[in-house]
Amino acid sequence: MRKICVVGTGYVGLVSGAGLADFGNEVICTDIDQGKIDMLNKGEIPIYEPGLKELVDRTMTSGRLSFTADVESAVRQAEVIFIAVGTPMGDNGEADLRAVEAVASTIAQNLNAYKIICTKSTVPVGTGARLEKLITAECESKAEFDIVSNPEFLREGSAVKDFLNPDRVILGTSSQRAESVMRDVYRPLFINETPMVITNVPSAEMIKYASNAFLAVKISFINEVANLADKVGADVHTIARAMGLDGRISSKFLHPGPGYGGSCFPKDTEALVHTGDQHGVQFQVVQAAIAANKAQRSIILDKVKELLPELSGKVIAVLGLAFKANTDDVRDTPAFEIIQGLNRAGAVVRAYDPIAAENMKQYFFPDLDTRSSVDDAVQGADLVIILTEWNELRGLGLEALKHRMKSPNIVDARNILSVDQLKELGFNYRNVGRSGV
Numbered sequence: 001m002r003k004i005c006v007v008g009t010g011y012v013g014l015v016s017g018a019g020l021a022d023f024g025n026e027v028i029c030t031d032i033d034q035g036k037i038d039m040l041n042k043g044e045i046p047i048y049e050p051g052l053k054e055l056v057d058r059t060m061t062s063g064r065l066s067f068t069a070d071v072e073s074a075v076r077q078a079e080v081i082f083i084a085v086g087t088p089m090g091d092n093g094e095a096d097l098r099a100v101e102a103v104a105s106t107i108a109q110n111l112n113a114y115k116i117i118c119t120k121s122t123v124p125v126g127t128g129a130r131l132e133k134l135i136t137a138e139c140e141s142k143a144e145f146d147i148v149s150n151p152e153f154l155r156e157g158s159a160v161k162d163f164l165n166p167d168r169v170i171l172g173t174s175s176q177r178a179e180s181v182m183r184d185v186y187r188p189l190f191i192n193e194t195p196m197v198i199t200n201v202p203s204a205e206m207i208k209y210a211s212n213a214f215l216a217v218k219i220s221f222i223n224e225v226a227n228l229a230d231k232v233g234a235d236v237h238t239i240a241r242a243m244g245l246d247g248r249i250s251s252k253f254l255h256p257g258p259g260y261g262g263s264c265f266p267k268d269t270e271a272l273v274h275t276g277d278q279h280g281v282q283f284q285v286v287q288a289a290i291a292a293n294k295a296q297r298s299i300i301l302d303k304v305k306e307l308l309p310e311l312s313g314k315v316i317a318v319l320g321l322a323f324k325a326n327t328d329d330v331r332d333t334p335a336f337e338i339i340q341g342l343n344r345a346g347a348v349v350r351a352y353d354p355i356a357a358e359n360m361k362q363y364f365f366p367d368l369d370t371r372s373s374v375d376d377a378v379q380g381a382d383l384v385i386i387l388t389e390w391n392e393l394r395g396l397g398l399e400a401l402k403h404r405m406k407s408p409n410i411v412d413a414r415n416i417l418s419v420d421q422l423k424e425l426g427f428n429y430r431n432v433g434r435s436g437v
């Protein structure tokens with residue numbers, strides 16, 4: 001059991017902190033957001049993530065997980081400090097490392113004994129070396145420390161499961177001492193033979209970006225295949241399934257839709273291109289994936305316009321606002337550009353999301369007309385557009401929906417509805433790449 005401090009108690013920090021406590025470690029999660037810490041200390045979870053409340057409750061009750069807004073004290077008490085603060089996109093596409101560096105300075109000023117400083121935030125290659133310099137320069141105590149890169153691969157919506165049963169754990173370090181402590185931190189995963197990749201810091205930092213960029217490329221690729229399928233009367237689902245049966249390709253991340261969003265792929269692809277530029281390496285494939293992803297939003301809007309060429313004054317029910325199902329996260333959600341496009345065309349937008357509506361209002365559209373049920377959102381609508389693959393929307397009763405709507409127009413941007421049923425009920429519909437069904 002190790003004494004751990006996790007700095008940054010957001011999607012990654014909170015899940016990681018609770019997960020590391022579940023592995024038997026003693027964990028203090030800390031954050032500069034006092035409101036968030038107050039909520040957590042009252043047993044409330046600031047984000048929506050399946051299974052997280054149970055995990056936090058269990059580890060708090062066991063006495064292994066606690067929360068404080070006193071970052072300095074949490075750092076001083078820990079042997080291993082995980083940095084899990086945000087690294088949003090900067091002005092030129094680069095990762096904004098200001099929060100990471102602020103935490104590094106706090107660590108330098110509170111380095112009262114040997115500590116391992118472990119980046120869980122997604123940071124560009126070279127950041128470990130940069131933090132080492134910064135901490136060495138700012139640390140008066142001259143206590144020893146080691147840098148470890150331990151990128152996180154959890155997916156929002158299944159973050160708890162992903163953290164507790166990861167496909168692999170990446171540990172980048174050049175220190176034997178740090179490696180042996182980190183093996184102890186992740187002991188239950190070593191015991192159950194989770195694959196561990198132990199490498200140097202730059203390789204670990206690159207693994208995260210290379211993985212995310214590759215997945216983004218896969219999504220943009222299948223979206224372009226879908227766009228062609230639409231033109232030529234083919235079915236992208238059959239194509240993707242057949243492609244996925246080839247073990248070299250795999251069926252994962254071959255789902256067409258409105259393009260990737262969320263807090264990772266958009267910024268991580270841009271950051272990788274930026275890092276490449278700094279080193280004279282062009283990531284042409286990733287650049288193309290980024291461009292295709294941006295275009296995919298417009299392609300979905302075009303489908304709306306195919307069904308309703310004159311949008312001005314038309315009531316459009318937008319079902320699903322989160323960037324994917326099972327999360328309340330709306331960062332870089334496709335719904336943002338699509339609602340913006342509908343607003344520009346003069347449409348009257350009504351939105352429904354089971355979880356993310358408040359966040360959409362808070363961060364993007366304070367005046368968005370959000371409804372508390374699908375029925376309410378679609379009543380009298382001229383068109384319904386599905387933007388998130390929530391299970392609730394998969395199970396939409398199409399017959400009742402048709403009765404509630406003014407005109408039976410549907411754009412299913414997630415391909416979750418039965419084409420046969422849409423046809424049978426006489427809907428005018430568009431989906432992504434299924435014109436051949």
Ligand SMILES: NC(=O)c1ccc[n+]([C@@H]2O[C@H](COP(=O)([O-])OP(=O)(O)OC[C@H]3O[C@@H](n4cnc5c(N)ncnc54)[C@H](O)[C@@H]3O)[C@@H](O)[C@H]2O)c1
Pocket residue numbers: 007008009010011012013030031032033036071084085086087099102103120121122123152153154155156263264
């Ligand atoms: N969200 C994901 O699915 C995911 C998955 C893998 C990796 N990541 C990476 O993990 C990192 C964190 O992402 P997130 O989604 O958890 O971010 P987040 O915005 O949800 O959480 C970041 C937290 O850090 C806190 N913070 C900021 N500055 C701080 C400081 N100086 N001291 C203490 N706390 C501070 C913020 O108040 C916030 O609570 C990013 O680098 C991201 O790319 C995210």
